Amino acid sequence: MYGMVNRAIEDLVVSSAGVEVWNEVRQAADVEPDGFLDSASYDDDVTYRLVAAASKVLQQPAEDILRAFGRHWILYTGKEGWASVFDLGGDNMVDFINGLDNMHARVQIALPDAQMPQFSVVECDGYLELTYRSIRTGFAPMVLGLLDGLAEQFDESWDIEHVVEKTETQDDIFHLRNSKQTGQIDEADAA
Amino acid sequence: MPHDALTLSPHTVEALFPFHFLLGCDDEQIVSVGLGLRELLPEDYSSLALDQLFEIIRPRNDGLTVSIIKQHLRCSFILKMKQSNIMLRGQFLVTMENTVLFIGSIVVSASNSLDKYGLSLKMFAPFDLTPDIVIMHKFREIELADRQKRSERLSEMSRSHDELNVHANTDELTNVPNRRGFWRKGESVLKKLRGNEPAKLLLALMDLDNFKLINDHFGHETGDDVLREFAARLAQVVGSKGLVGRLGGDEFVVMTESIDRHDLHGTAIQILNAVNRPFTRENLQLPLRASMGVVEVCATDTMESAIHHADVAMYEGRANGCGGIFWYSDEFSKSVQDKAEMMVRLEKAIESNSIEPHFQPIIDLATSDLVGFEALARWNDGERGMVRPDIFIGLAEELGLLIELDMAILTKTLDQLSLWHGHGKMYCVHVNVSAASIQQTLIERVSDELQRRAIDPKHLILELTETTIIENTDLVREVIKGLSAHGIKVQLDDFGTGYSSLSHIRDLPVSGIKIDRSFVGDTDGKARKVLHSVVNMALDLDLDIVAEGIEEEEQLVFLKNIRCKYAQGFYIGKPGTADVCEQLFPQLIKLAA
Numbered sequence: 207m208y209g210m211v212n213r214a215i216e217d218l219v220v221s222s223a224g225v226e227v228w229n230e231v232r233q234a235a236d237v238e239p240d241g242f243l244d245s246a247s248y249d250d251d252v253t254y255r256l257v258a259a260a261s262k263v264l265q266q267p268a269e270d271i272l273r274a275f276g277r278h279w280i281l282y283t284g285k286e287g288w289a290s291v292f293d294l295g296g297d298n299m300v301d302f303i304n305g306l307d308n309m310h311a312r313v314q315i316a317l318p319d320a321q322m323p324q325f326s327v328v329e330c331d332g333y334l335e336l337t338y339r340s341i342r343t344g345f346a347p348m349v350l351g352l353l354d355g356l357a358e359q360f361d362e363s364w365d366i367e368h369v370v371e372k373t374e375t376q377d378d379i380f381h382l383r384n385s386k387q388t389g390q391i392d393e394a395d396a397a
Numbered sequence: 398m399p400h401d402a403l404t405l406s407p408h409t410v411e412a413l414f415p416f417h418f419l420l421g422c423d424d425e426q427i428v429s430v431g432l433g434l435r436e437l438l439p440e441d442y443s444s445l446a447l448d449q450l451f452e453i454i455r456p457r458n459d460g461l462t463v464s465i466i467k468q469h470l471r472c473s474f475i476l477k478m479k480q481s482n483i484m485l486r487g488q489f490l491v492t493m494e495n496t497v498l499f500i501g502s503i504v505v506s507a508s509n510s511l512d513k514y515g516l517s518l519k520m521f522a523p524f525d526l527t528p529d530i531v532i533m534h535k536f537r538e539i540e541l542a543d544r545q546k547r548s549e550r551l552s553e554m555s556r557s558h559d560e561l562n563v564h565a566n567t568d569e570l571t572n573v574p575n576r577r578g579f580w581r582k583g584e585s586v587l588k589k590l591r592g593n594e595p596a597k598l599l600l601a602l603m604d605l606d607n608f609k610l611i612n613d614h615f616g617h618e619t620g621d622d623v624l625r626e627f628a629a630r631l632a633q634v635v636g637s638k639g640l641v642g643r644l645g646g647d648e649f650v651v652m653t654e655s656i657d658r659h660d661l662h663g664t665a666i667q668i669l670n671a672v673n674r675p676f677t678r679e680n681l682q683l684p685l686r687a688s689m690g691v692v693e694v695c696a697t698d699t700m701e702s703a704i705h706h707a708d709v710a711m712y713e714g715r716a717n718g719c720g721g722i723f724w725y726s727d728e729f730s731k732s733v734q735d736k737a738e739m740m741v742r743l744e745k746a747i748e749s750n751s752i753e754p755h756f757q758p759i760i761d762l763a764t765s766d767l768v769g770f771e772a773l774a775r776w777n778d779g780e781r782g783m784v785r786p787d788i789f790i791g792l793a794e795e796l797g798l799l800i801e802l803d804m805a806i807l808t809k810t811l812d813q814l815s816l817w818h819g820h821g822k823m824y825c826v827h828v829n830v831s832a833a834s835i836q837q838t839l840i841e842r843v844s845d846e847l848q849r850r851a852i853d854p855k856h857l858i859l860e861l862t863e864t865t866i867i868e869n870t871d872l873v874r875e876v877i878k879g880l881s882a883h884g885i886k887v888q889l890d891d892f893g894t895g896y897s898s899l900s901h902i903r904d905l906p907v908s909g910i911k912i913d914r915s916f917v918g919d920t921d922g923k924a925r926k927v928l929h930s931v932v933n934m935a936l937d938l939d940l941d942i943v944a945e946g947i948e949e950e951e952q953l954v955f956l957k958n959i960r961c962k963y964a965q966g967f968y969i970g971k972p973g974t975a976d977v978c979e980q981l982f983p984q985l986i987k988l989a990a
Contacts, residue, residue: 210539240550243543245536291535294528296517305518312518312529316536 207253208320209242214283215256216242218275219264221282227263234259247319250342269347276351280359299362299382303327303336323349336380346371346378353382402493414500415520416485420447422463422495433503433520437483451476454484466497475504483514502527568643570621571628579642583652583700586640591696597655599664602707603672603689606720608647611683623676623685634671635664650704652694665691665722688715692725709733740792742778747798747805752776752789754810756978758970759827759943762957769825771860771945771965772810773972774802790831799833808846811857813975815850827858827911827943829890832865835872840879847885854884858941860911862890866901874905881906888941893931902938910935914946914966917956929959936960 219228232239235255242248257275261268284292295302295309303325310322323340338349346368357364363385370379407429410417415433420426425447430438442450453461454475461476466489476485476499487501502525503514521528566578574582583600590598605611605627612620624647631641631651639653651668655661669689676683690711694703706725713733714723746752756770776784793802807828814826830839847854859880866873866889877887886908889901894913902910916928928944935942944956947966956964970978 209543241546243546245540245543288535291532294516294518294531296519301517301519308518308523312532315529316533 207248207250208244208317209246209248210244210283210287211279212248212253212256213242213244214279215253215260215275217282218278219260221278222274223264230263231256231259234263254344268344272345272347273351273354276348276353277355277358278351279348280352280355284355285359297360299356299360299364300327300334302356302360303334330381332383334382336382338378338380343372349378349380353380410498410500413522415522415525416487416502417498417500419492420463420466420497420499422497425463428496433516434485436515436520437478437481437503439480450479451485452479453477463497467491474499474501476501481514505531568628571625571643573628573632573649574640574642576642576644579640579644579650579652580700582640583642583703586652587694587696587698587700587703590694597661598694599651599653599655599661599691600694600703600707601651601653601665601668601689601691601722602644602648602704602711603651603668603687604646604648604711605672606686606688606715607684615681615683619678619681619683622678623683626676627672627685627687630671630674631668634668644704650707661693665689665724669722686720688720689722690714690725691722706730736792739778739784739789740796743776743789743792744796744798746776746778747793747801750805750809752802752805753974754806754813755972756810756813756826756975757965757972758978759825759963759965760969762953762961762964767824768963769827769856769858770978771827771972772806772829774806774829775972794831794833797833799831803829803831803834804842807843811846811850811852814852814856816975818852818856823856825856825858827860827888830859830861830865832862832868835861835865835869835876837872837876837879839876840883843880843885844883847883855886858886858888858908860888860890863892863898863901866905877906881908886941888943893927902934902940907940909941909943911943911945912961917944917946917952917966918948920951925955932956932959932961935962 216228216232219231229239235252235258237252237256257268257271260266260271264271291309291313295305304327306325310324314320314322321341323338323342323345325339326337328335328337336353338346350366350368353364353366356362357366365383365385367381367383368378369381370376372378405413411431415431417431418434419428419430421428427442427445427447427450430442438450439445447461451461453465454477456469456472456474458465466474470489470491473486473488476487477483478485484504485499485501486504487499490498490500492498502521503516505514505527518528566574566581568575568578573579586598605623608620608623611623624643627647627649628641628643631649635641635651635653639651642650642652644650653664655664669687672687673685676685688711690707690709690713692698692703692706692710698706710723710725710729713729714721753775754772755775756772758767759769759771760766761768774786774790776786776789778784778789790799790802793799807830810826810828814824817824843857843859844854847857861873861877880887887906888909888911889905889907890911891913892910893916901907910931912928912931916924916931919925919928932942941963942961943963943965944952944961945965947953947956947964947968949968952966953964953968
C-alpha cells in the first residue's frame with residue numbers, strides 16, 4: 207500500500223481524535239514515529255495493523271473505522287490532496303464511478319507498484335450494481351465509505367447496500383439506489 | 398477510393414477523437430465537433446466563421462483557411478481558441494465528403510486541473526496522454542514533497558547525531574572534552590602534526606595532589622568547583638592553540654603546539670603556574686598543587702603512546718615527591734622499562750625464595766666477643782649481579798611484597814641461627830622488620846618460627862625504624878608488647894637520623910637502640926658529645942646500644958671508651974654469607990682484641 211493511504215489514516219485519527227490518540231494508535235500498531243511518505247510503498251500489513259490498532263484504541267469496530275476512512279479519503283485526501291486528479295473523475299457520482307477504472311489505469315502509470323482495485327458498474331432496473339474487485343480482503347467497508355464520500359461530494363443522495371460479500375469465487379457487490387429518484391417515484395406513485 | 402483511404406463511422410470518430418471538428422471545404426463552416434471540444438467552444442459555434450473560433454499558431458500563416466489547411470496536410474497544427482485561449486494540437490485530414498477533419502487534443506500545462514476547462518476523463522481518447530500528464534505531474538509533486546521530508550528527516554537525524562556526539566564527547570562537569578572527546582580531537586591534531594614536522598607538540602597529563610583532601614574536608618560541591626576552575630584555567634592558558642580534556646576524577650590532559658622545544662618548556666611552566674594558584678571562594682582559600690607528566694609528542698606517536706608516556710612521567714615523578722613537572726624522555730623510558738622488568742624478576746625471586754640473608758657481625762665492645770649478626774637481605778639478580786638493597790626493597794614495597802620478603806629473610810636467618818646454636822655458637826641475630834609486617838599476626842608467626850627451631854627468643858632482636866613507629870604508633874606499641882611478652886627483643890633502628898624521639902624510648906617497650914652510621918662517622922666534637930650522651934642515656938635506661946657503620950679503628954676505640962656496648966661496621970666485618978662469616982671469625986676476634 208502506498209504511504210498516502212497510511213498517512214490518510216493518520217490524518218483521519220488526528221483530525222477526529224487528536225495527536226495523542228494517534229500516537230497511541232501508532233504505538234499499538236508498532237509503527238515508527240517518523241510518519242509516512244506518500245510516494246513510498248509499504249507492506250499491506252502496516253495498514254491492517256493501523257486499522258486494528260485504531261479500532262482497539264478508539265473502541266470502534268474495524269468496519270466503522272474503514273468506512274470512516276473511505277469517506278475521509280474522498281472528502282479530504284482525494285478532494286484536497288489530489289484535487290487536480292480527482293476532478294478528472296467527473297462532476298457526478300455515476301460518471302465518477304464509471305470512470306474509476308479509466309482513472310486507475312492512468313494512475314497506474316504514475317504508481318507502477320500500486321495494486322489498485324477495479325470497479326465495474328452495471329445499470330440495472332432502478333439501481334446500479336457495483337462490483338468491487340481487489341487482491342486484498344476486508345476493505346469492503348472502506349468502499350462503503352468511499353461511496354458515502356462521493357455522494358456527499360457531489361451532493362447526491364444514494365442508498366448504498368453491500369449485497370454480496372467477497373468469497374473465494376465471488377467479488378463484493380454493492381447496490382446503489384438514488385434516494386431522490388426513489389423519493390420522486392414514490393411521490394409520483396402517491397400522486 | 399484512394400488506396401490510403403480509411404472509412405470511419407461518425408460514432409467511431411466521436412469515440413476516438415473527442416477533440417475533433419469537421420470543416421466544410423466550400424463554406425469553411427464547422428459541421429460537427431467532438432465531445433471534448435464541444436465543452437470548450439461557445440454554444441453558437443456553428444454560426445461562427447472559422448477565424449472567429451480559432452487563430453492559427455503553427456504553421457505560421459496569416460489566417461486559417463481550407464486552402465492553407467490543404468497546403469499543410471502533413472504538418473502539425475496548433476490552433477488557439479479565441480474565446481478561451483485554449484490551445485489545440487492536431488492534424489487535418491481530407492475526407493471523401495469534401496470536408497477536412499481536424500483530430501487533436503488540447504494542450505494544457507501539466508499543473509493545470511483539466512476541471513477548469515470543464516473536462517473529465519470520459520472526454521479524452523484512451524490514447525490521449527493529456528490526463529496522464531496531469532496525474533504524473535501530481536505524483537511528481539508528491540515525490541518532491543517526500544524528498545523534502547526525507548531531507549528534513551536526515552537533517553534532523555544529523556542534528557540529533559551531532560548533539561549526541563557533543564554530549565558523548567564532553568565532560569558535563571567542566572564542559573571540556575572527556576576522555577573520548579579528547580582522544581578523537583587529539584588524533585586529528587596528531588594527523589596534522591604528521592604533515593607538519595617542524596611543529597612541536599606538548600602533551601601534559603596532570604592531577605591535583607591534594608584533591609582527595611579537598612573533597613573529604615570541604616565536600617564534593619567544593620571539589621566540583623575546584624575541578625571546574627582547574628579546567629577553566631587550563632583552557633585559558635592554552636587558548637585556541639591547545640586542547641584540554643578531563644580524563645576522569647581530577648586527571649586532566651592538555652595538548653598544545655609550540656614553536657620550538659624551548660617554547661615547550663615555557664608552555665609547561667605556564668600551565669603549571671596557572672593551575673598552582675590558590676582556589677578562592679568567598680572566605681575559602683585552598684592551595685592547589687598539581688603534578689604534571691609531560692611528553693614532547695613525535696610524529697610517530699599515537700594518542701595511546703603519548704598519554705601513556707605522560708602518565709608514566711607523572712607517576713614516576715610522583716613517586717619521587719608530589720608537585721612539579723616531570724618530563725618524559727627516552728632514557729627515562731628505558732629506566733621505567735628496566736624497572737618494570739626488574740619488578741617482574743624480583744617478584745619471581747621472592748616467590749622462589751632466592752633472596753638470601755647476609756650476615757654482618759656485631760661485637761661486644763667491652764670483651765671484643767662476637768655476639769651476633771645483623772641479617773641483611775641481599776638479592777643476586779643473576780647476570781645483572783647484586784642489586785642494591787635500597788632499590789629492591791623499594792620495589793618490593795611497590796609490589797606489596799614486603800611482608801613476604803621480611804618473612805623469607807627471618808626464616809632463613811633462623812635456619813642459620815639454629816645451625817650455629819647446634820654447633821654451640823650461641824649468637825644473637827638482628828632482623829629488620831618493615832612497617833608492612835607490623836601486624837598482630839607477626840607476634841604469633843615469629844614465635845612459631847622460633848619454637849619450630851627450638852630457639853630461645855632472647856637470641857632474636859627485631860629492628861624497627863622510627864618511621865615505622867610513626868606510621869601507626871598504637872599498633873606498633875601493641876605488637877612490641879606482644880613480642881616482648883614472648884621474650885623477643887625489639888630495637889629502634891637508625892636512631893638519631895629521623896625523629897630521634899625520646900618519647901619512643903620512654904613509651905615503647907624496646908630493648909635497645911641502634912645508633913645510625915651518620916652519628917658514628919661524624920668526628921666533630923659536638924657530634925661526639927651527642928653520641929656520648931646518647932650512649933649514657935641508654936646505659937642509664939638499661940638499654941642495649943649498638944653503634945653501626947664503624948669503618949675506622951678510631952671510631953671503634955672512641956665507642957669503646959664511652960662504654961657503648963656493641964658495634965658493627967665494615968671495620969669489624971662486612972656482611973657476607975654464613976660460610977664467609979664463619980671463615981672470618983678468627984680475624985674478627987683478633988681485630989676486636
